[in-house]
Amino acid sequence: MTEPLPWLILLPLAWATATFLLGPGRGAWLAIAGIAVQCGLTFALAGQLLAEGPQPHAAGGWAPPLGIALAADGLAAVMLLLTQGVALLLALYARGYFAPGDQAARHFWPLAGFLLAGMNALFLAADLFNLYVTLELVGLAAVGLVASGGGAAQLGAALRYLFATLLGSGAYLLGVALVYGAYGTVSIELLLPLVDADVPRAVWFAAALMLAGLMLKTALFPFHFWLPPAHGGAPAPVSALLSALVVKASFYLILRLWLGPFAPLAAAIAWLPALLGSAAILWGSWRAIRAERLKLLVAWSTVAQLGYLFLIFPLIAAPGPALAAGVMQAVSHGLAKAAMFAAAGVVIHVTGRDTVAGVAGVAGRLPLTLFAFALAGVTLMGLPPSGGFLAKWLLIDAALAQGAWALAAVVIAGGLLAAVYVFRVLRQAFLDAPAVEAAHPAPPLLEWTAFALAAASVLLGLRGMELLRLLSVGSAG
Amino acid sequence: MTANELLPLAVLASSLLPGLVIFALPEERVALRTALNLAGAFAKIGLVALLVAGVAAGEDYVFRYAVLPGIDLVFKADALALLFITLSTVLWLFTTLYAIGYLEGAPHRSRFFGFFSLCVTATMGIAMAGNLFTFFVFYELLTLSTFPLVVHRGTEKAMRAGTIYLAYTLVGGTALLVGIVWLHSLVGHTEFAHGGIASALGEGQAGALKAIFLLLIAGVGVKAALVPLHGWLPQAMVAPAPVSALLHAVAVVKAGAFGIVRIAYEIYGIEFAQSLGLLLPLAVLAAVTILWGSLRALFQDDLKKRLAYSTVSQVSYIALGVALFGPLGTIGGLVHLVHQGVMKITLFFCAGNYAETLGIHKVSEMDGAGRRMPWTTAAFSVAALGMMGAPLTAGAVSKAWLGDGAEAAGMGWALWVLWASSLLNAAYFLPILWRAWARPLPAAWPDEHIPARGRRETAWLLLLPPLATAALTLTFGIFAEAEWSPLAWAKLIAQREYLQAAF
Numbered sequence: 001m002t003e004p005l006p007w008l009i010l011l012p013l014a015w016a017t018a019t020f021l022l023g024p025g026r027g028a029w030l031a032i033a034g035i036a037v038q039c040g041l042t043f044a045l046a047g048q049l050l051a052e053g054p055q056p057h058a059a060g061g062w063a064p065p066l067g068i069a070l071a072a073d074g075l076a077a078v079m080l081l082l083t084q085g086v087a088l089l090l091a092l093y094a095r096g097y098f099a100p101g102d103q104a105a106r107h108f109w110p111l112a113g114f115l116l117a118g119m120n121a122l123f124l125a126a127d128l129f130n131l132y133v134t135l136e137l138v139g140l141a142a143v144g145l146v147a148s149g150g151g152a153a154q155l156g157a158a159l160r161y162l163f164a165t166l167l168g169s170g171a172y173l174l175g176v177a178l179v180y181g182a183y184g185t186v187s188i189e190l191l192l193p194l195v196d197a198d199v200p201r202a203v204w205f206a207a208a209l210m211l212a213g214l215m216l217k218t219a220l221f222p223f224h225f226w227l228p229p230a231h232g233g234a235p236a237p238v239s240a241l242l243s244a245l246v247v248k249a250s251f252y253l254i255l256r257l258w259l260g261p262f263a264p265l266a267a268a269i270a271w272l273p274a275l276l277g278s279a280a281i282l283w284g285s286w287r288a289i290r291a292e293r294l295k296l297l298v299a300w301s302t303v304a305q306l307g308y309l310f311l312i313f314p315l316i317a318a319p320g321p322a323l324a325a326g327v328m329q330a331v332s333h334g335l336a337k338a339a340m341f342a343a344a345g346v347v348i349h350v351t352g353r354d355t356v357a358g359v360a361g362v363a364g365r366l367p368l369t370l371f372a373f374a375l376a377g378v379t380l381m382g383l384p385p386s387g388g389f390l391a392k393w394l395l396i397d398a399a400l401a402q403g404a405w406a407l408a409a410v411v412i413a414g415g416l417l418a419a420v421y422v423f424r425v426l427r428q429a430f431l432d433a434p435a436v437e438a439a440h441p442a443p444p445l446l447e448w449t450a451f452a453l454a455a456a457s458v459l460l461g462l463r464g465m466e467l468l469r470l471l472s473v474g475s476a477g
Numbered sequence: 478m479t480a481n482e483l484l485p486l487a488v489l490a491s492s493l494l495p496g497l498v499i500f501a502l503p504e505e506r507v508a509l510r511t512a513l514n515l516a517g518a519f520a521k522i523g524l525v526a527l528l529v530a531g532v533a534a535g536e537d538y539v540f541r542y543a544v545l546p547g548i549d550l551v552f553k554a555d556a557l558a559l560l561f562i563t564l565s566t567v568l569w570l571f572t573t574l575y576a577i578g579y580l581e582g583a584p585h586r587s588r589f590f591g592f593f594s595l596c597v598t599a600t601m602g603i604a605m606a607g608n609l610f611t612f613f614v615f616y617e618l619l620t621l622s623t624f625p626l627v628v629h630r631g632t633e634k635a636m637r638a639g640t641i642y643l644a645y646t647l648v649g650g651t652a653l654l655v656g657i658v659w660l661h662s663l664v665g666h667t668e669f670a671h672g673g674i675a676s677a678l679g680e681g682q683a684g685a686l687k688a689i690f691l692l693l694i695a696g697v698g699v700k701a702a703l704v705p706l707h708g709w710l711p712q713a714m715v716a717p718a719p720v721s722a723l724l725h726a727v728a729v730v731k732a733g734a735f736g737i738v739r740i741a742y743e744i745y746g747i748e749f750a751q752s753l754g755l756l757l758p759l760a761v762l763a764a765v766t767i768l769w770g771s772l773r774a775l776f777q778d779d780l781k782k783r784l785a786y787s788t789v790s791q792v793s794y795i796a797l798g799v800a801l802f803g804p805l806g807t808i809g810g811l812v813h814l815v816h817q818g819v820m821k822i823t824l825f826f827c828a829g830n831y832a833e834t835l836g837i838h839k840v841s842e843m844d845g846a847g848r849r850m851p852w853t854t855a856a857f858s859v860a861a862l863g864m865m866g867a868p869l870t871a872g873a874v875s876k877a878w879l880g881d882g883a884e885a886a887g888m889g890w891a892l893w894v895l896w897a898s899s900l901l902n903a904a905y906f907l908p909i910l911w912r913a914w915a916r917p918l919p920a921a922w923p924d925e926h927i928p929a930r931g932r933r934e935t936a937w938l939l940l941l942p943p944l945a946t947a948a949l950t951l952t953f954g955i956f957a958e959a960e961w962s963p964l965a966w967a968k969l970i971a972q973r974e975y976l977q978a979a980f
Contacts, residue, residue, distance in 0.1 A: 321545075367500075367588070383621065383650075384614035390545060396658045412651050419647050427639065432631030464545045 004041040004048075005055065005070045008080065008120040011038055016113020024105035028095045031109050035091050035116070039084045046077045046470055054474035056126070069126035069187065073474025075327065076123045078467060079252050082331050083119050085456070086244050086338045087112070089449045093342050094237035096445035097349070104235055107148035112241065115141035122249050128176045128186040131253060135172060139165035139217065142246050145238045146230050157229035164216055164226040168250070171213030178206035191261040199265065207262050214257075217250035220273070220310055221280035224303045228287070232299035236345020239295060243302045244338035248330050251309050255326065258313065270314040277310030278410040285417035289424065293354050294344050297421060298337070304414065305333045305380060308395065311407050315398045324468050325394035331467065332387025332457050336379035339453035343373040346446045359425055360433035368447045370429045375454035377422035382415040387460030482540045484528060485552035485605050488562065489598055491521040492569070496594025502587045511577055514590055518570040521601075525566045528554050533969070539607060547666065550614065551607030556970045557742075557811075560963070561604040561735050564815045568727045568822055569597050571942040575826055576719035578938025579833060589629055593723070595622035600728040603735065609657045609667035609693075609744065612736065616653065616700075619732055620646040626720040627713050638712040645699050645709040653696025656689045660744070663689075669739055671974055673746020683753055686745075690755050693740050701733025701796065704766040707789045711773075714781040718829025721781060725788045726822035734795040734814060741799045742807075742974050751802045760800035764894040766793035771901035778839050780828050783905060784821070787864065790898060791817045798879055801891060804971045806882025809875055811967035816863070816871035819949045823860035826943035827853050834935040836924025840909055845918035847910075850934040854913045856947035861906040863950045866899050871953035874964055 015034035019027030048055060054073045072080075091112070098105035118137030125131045143165060147158035180186050182203050183194050195203065219227040227247070231239045254273075258266050284304030291297035308329045315322035346369045348354045351362050363370055375386075382392035392411055399407040460467070495517035502510050528538060538554035554562070576593065580586050599622055602615030620643070628639035661667050663682060664674055675686055699706045713724055724730065741750055741759070750756055770790025777783035794817065798810015830853045831837040831846060847854035863870035876895055883891035927935050934940065957964045 371500075378621065383617045385618070389614075393548075393654075393658060394545070396655065397662055400659055400662045408655065412655065416647060416651060419643065423640075423643060427628065427636055430625060430628045430631050430639075431636065462542075462544065462550075465543050468546065 004045045005072055005124055008038055008041055008045075008124065009117050011041075012113045012117040012120065016110045016117065019109035019113060024098065024102070024109055025100065027109045028091070028105075031113060032088070032091045032095065034113070035084060035088045038116070038120075039088055042077070042080045042084045045072060046081060049074060049077050049473045050470060068130060069189075070124040071126040071189075072124055074471045075252070075255070075474070077473070078327055078331065078471050079123045079248065080120060081470075082248070082334050083116065083123070083245050086334055086453065087116055087241070089453050090237050090240050090244075090338055090342070093240070093345075093446055093449040096443045096449075097235070097237050097345060103150060104148045107144065108235075108237070111141050111144045111148065115145065115241065115246070119245060119249050123252060126188055128179060128188065128191075132169060132173050132176055135169045135217070135250070135253070138246060138249055139169055142242055145241065146234045148238070149233065149235050151233075153229075154233045157226075157233045160226045161230040164223070168213040168216035171209045171216070175206040175208075175210035175213065178202050178209070182206070188256070188260050195261050195264055197264045204265065207257075207265050210257065211254065214250045214254045215273075215276070218247050218254065218306060218309075219303060220306060221276050221283055221303065224280065224284070224306075227303055228296055228299040231302060231341075232293065232296040236295075236341055236348070239299070240338040240341035240345070243299065243341055244334040247302070247306060248334060251306070251330065255323075258316070259323075266313070267317060270317070273310040273313040274407060277307040278407075280304060280307030280310070281410055281414040282417070285414060285421060288421040289417065291421075292356060294347065294356050294359065294425070295341070295354055297356060297425065298340050298344055301340070301380060301418070301421060302333075302337055304418070305329075305337070308333075308391070308411070308414065311395060311410065312398070314407070315402055315404060318402055320398045320401050321394040322398040324471060325391050325398055327471055328387060328394060328460075328464065328467065329391035332379050332391055332460050335453050335457035335460065336376040336386075336388065339372050339376040339450050339457060340380070342446070342450035342453060343369045343376065346442055346450060349446070350440055350442050352440070356425055356428065359428035360431045363429035363431075363433070366442055366447065368451055369442065370426070372447070372451040372454040374422075374426055374429075375451075375458050377418075377426065379454075379457040381418045381422055382411075385461040386458045387464070388457070390461050390464045481531075481536065481538050484524065484531075484538050485540050485554050488521060488524050488528070488554070488605070489552070489601050491517050491524060492594045492601065493598040496591050496598065499587055499594060500591035504584070504587055507586075510587065510590060514573050514577070514594070515570075517594065518566075518573050521566045522570065525559070525563055529559055529563060532556050532559055541607075544610075548610055548661075549608065550611050551668070552602070552605040552611065553607035553669070554605050556966065556973055557738065558604045560811060560814060560966055560970060561731065562601060564818050564963075565597065565600050565604065565727050565731070568722070568818060568946070571822070571826075571945055572719050572722045572727060574938055575722070575829070575942040576717075578936050579717065579719055579829060581936075585629065588625065592622050592625045593719075596626065596723060596728050598622075600732060603732045606739075607669055609660065609669075609740075612739065613650075613653060613657055616697075616732060616736070617650050619700075619728060620650060623720075623724065623729055626723065627716045629717055629720065630715065632715075635715050638709075638715045641712045642709045645706065649696050649699030649706065651696075652692045656692030656696060659685070659692070660689050667744070669743035671743065673742070673744055673749055675745045676749040680752075686753060687755065690740070690745065690750075690753075693744070694737065694759065697733045697736030697740065699733065700729050701737060701792055702730055702766075702770075702789045703733075703762055703793060703796065704769045704789070707766070707770070710789060711777075711782050711785040714779070714785045718825055718832065721785075721829070722822045722825045725785070725825060726818040730788060730792045731814065731818060734792050737796050738799055738811070738814075747802060747807075747974070756800045756802050760797060760888065760891065763793040763797035763800055764891065766790065767797065767894055767898045768901070771898050771905070774905045775901065777905075778841055780831065780838060780840055780843070780909075781825070783840060783909075784824050784828060787824075787902070787905070788817075788821055790902075791821065791864065794875060794879060797891065797894075798882060801879070801882040801886045801888060803882055803886045804975050805878060805885045807971045807974065808964070808967045809878030809880075809882050811970055812878060812964050813875035815963040815967075816875045816950075816953060819871060819946050819953065820860040820863040823856055823943050823946040823950060824864075826939075826946065827857035827860070830935050830939050830943065833939060834925070834927045835922040836926065837922065840912070842919075842923055843909055843912040844916035845913070847913035848918055849922070849929065852934060852940055852944060856943040857913070858910050859947040859950050861910060863954070865902040865906060869951060869954045871950045871957075871963075873954055874957045878964075
């Protein structure tokens with residue numbers, strides 16, 4: 001396995017199939033082993049990138065435009081690292097979360113495998129059509145995961161999600177077709193020199209369709225309607241996977257297109273994503289502040305936190321730390337949100353109740369879980385020394401350097417609103433509430449994986465240099 | 478890594494590591510928890526003693542770690558840092574002893590002492606921060622680690638105080654962050670340096686620099702409880718007495734005041750701040766705070782609330798000293814950082830003793846308290862007289878230097894402020910002393926927990942810390958001219974700041 005790129009896609013496909021045959025018991029361990037190997041491969045890839053620069057790879061030895069091209073640069077490597085790392089901890093979490101014989105577990109492992117294969121392929125794909133295929137794979141696997149819970153409400157949420165994701169990828173596909181019609185190629189590399197500022201109207205339309213489709217999949221305000229029920233209703237490991245990773249995949253794609261082939265068109269509409277992102281931050285935070293249910297609070301927080309990712313677009317053309325800010329936010333939110341859903345899952349598992357007020361009774365029994373929730377909250381609020389803080393610092397720095405005071409103000413307001421909804425939960429831990437008789441004991445594996453994710457999101461704040469160094473490898477920097 | 482780099486880290490670790498272990502300890506492991514607390518506190522005293530000796534001899538202790546390109550986490554144990562560190566380290570030991578006695582048998586002690594240690598770690602980080610970035614990191618950490626202590630009792634009232642505390646400090650922290658990033662984008666770094674770094678920009682950026690100064694001072698002013706940003710402090714007095722000691726003397730308000738010192742001297746540079754016209758507004762703000770805090774203290778019947786308003790007033794002496802352009806005022810302000818801490822912690826320890834022993838929470842319940850608890854009341858009296866600036870106490874030294882500084886700076890009105898404040902201090906402290914010593918014993922105490930046994934008026938662990946800090950109050954006053962006194966150290970700092978600043 002000297003060449004990690006194809007294996008990052010083939011390996012999860014392989015264990016997904018095997019876990020389907022083995023069943024959830026032994027299958028879980030196989031999946032965990034598989035993800036651990038993927039982690040190793042990703043680290044190897046990152047090391048290679050740092051040493052030798054970007055890595056192209058032609059599957060089966062066919063060069064583009066005929067073959068399936070894969071390419072990895074720093075940006076892809078960062079996203080791959082985030083995905084494998086979070087997936088590994090969440091797989092351990094899921095192993096402890098699903099009771100033996102749980103119907104949901106039978107579907108969870110194969111679907112998670114397909115999801116990871118799709119995500120890894122998405123980060124590595126080098127042409128627009130392959131990206132569409134990966135997008136569909138990710139979307140369908142994610143819908144399957146939401147539906148795997150089995151309840152009526154979850155099926156409703158899954159259907160809504162299915163509708164959104166199909167509409168999103170449909171719009172994207174239409175855009176790809178138009179691009180192909182205009183230029184006769186879908187290779188990102190070949191498109192780069194072809195697109196300039198005065199392109200035919202069809203290409204403008206294509207770009208708009210693709211962007212809108214991807215925004216729908218990223219649940220950017222006002223396309224967020226599907227996210228809270230889907231993420232808030234799924235089993236905790238699924239919510240964590242979706243909120244931490246899946247929505248980042250379509251964001252990654254937007255970033256790729258924005259910085260790549262559509263860069264000449266981007267300047268004209270750069271304020272639109274930032275405007276929607278600002279609205280997402282304010283509206284998502286407000287709904288999180290009002291939420292009665294714990295997981296819904298966390299899900300609305302995702303809507304808000306995704307907004308930050310879109311604030312970078314007006315700033316990204318000028319030299320400065322805007323891209324670094326966006327990627328730092330994506331990574332730290334990924335870790336923190338996985339931790340937060342995992343912690344919420346433990347609380348709900350122990351009490352059997354999914355309410356913010358219900359936290360009060362169990363706080364004394366679950367100090368580690370509450371601590372994990374608090375650390376994840378520190379990242380979401382953007383307080384030091386977390387990764388979220390570095391992201392916020394870089395974003396304000398970039399905004400002030402370009403005189404974009406409004407963006408800085410939104411970032412600031414978002415941090416304070418996040419403090420309101422995070423402390424809504426945390427204060428329960430200190431309330432003098434009568435201890436509730438727990439329905440179930442808390443498995444240490446669940447508590448510790450949640451804590452590990454949260455700790456990683458905070459410690460990222462001390463390892464920002466490494467992340468940025470990796471990010472700067474290749475075209476993205 | 479050399480020893481000079483490691484020592485600042487060791488100072489942080491000596492409270493961080495015990496804190497983390499204590500979090501994991503089960504509630505009933507009292508002996509181990511106590512041992513860890515005290516081991517950390519004594520280790521820190523030892524390390525700080527090494528640092529003090531080194532810095533006096535001219536050593537540099539700097540640790541640097543790159544977080545982002547162009548942004549470093551820097552710890553620098555210089556003379557100014559050590560003034561604050563030594564104060565906090567010594568008072569941390571006393572507060573820990575006191576808290577062990579105070580919380581005996583109370584629930585959630587592991588959580589309490591864990592966050593307590595984190596608080597002290599954050600304070601050390603603030604003191605040793607070598608740039609504004611590092612300062613901010615630990616400033617916010619201090620907010621987060623004190624919140625659980627403020628709401629420790631878990632009552633609705635405590636929760637409300639905690640929410641108010643967070644609202645003030647998080648909004649203040651945000652202002653501070655914007656100021657720091659803005660300054661960073663103009664200057665390219667935020668290092669603390671003698672003579673300041675802002676002057677490199679020149680008068681051309683005066684407008685931006687004034688706005689940044691406002692943001693920074695508003696940010697640290699929340700913790701320093703400058704009027705009108707002081708609203709959280711009187712509310713926070715619902716917290717247990719050791720937490721009040723932490724808020725008022727060891728960590729929080731001190732962190733704010735210390736921030737003002739760093740920003741004025743080592744970001745702006747005192748000469749440049751003067752030439753931008755920033756010092757006079759700061760002096761006026763400090764004067765208003767001094768008078769307003771004292772006035773409000775007059776009308777509080779709740780003992781801890783009266784003390785809290787007194788803190789609002791007294792901490793601004795430090796800001797006033799900074800704003801009095803000139804070395805005399807600087808010395809007065811810096812030395813008051815230590816003196817106020819020692820005196821105010823005594824008062825809060827004593828207030829805690831009255832509440833724990835006799836159930837006294839109000840000034841109007843203090844009648845005869847001196848006869849029942851002579852030692853506690855003696856300590857209280859020394860500290861209260863110190864606050865008024867009575868001779869032979871630490872407070873007298875602070876006020877003398879501040880007064881000289883005001884005269885030297887040609888700010889005669891500041892002298893009047895100091896005199897008025899002393900009168901007000903007497904007006905709200907003397908009635909307490911009179912009630913405690915001169916009024917007859919009441920028929921019954923409000924809620925007597927700890928019965929008197931012979932000479933022991935309350936638990937030893939509650940009595941010894943205030944006696945020790947009261948003794949320090951007298952020592953720092955009487956031996957102010959000794960070479961180991963806080964005054965001598967403040968002179969050393971002022972000498973270094975002004976010599977280097979005189980380009």
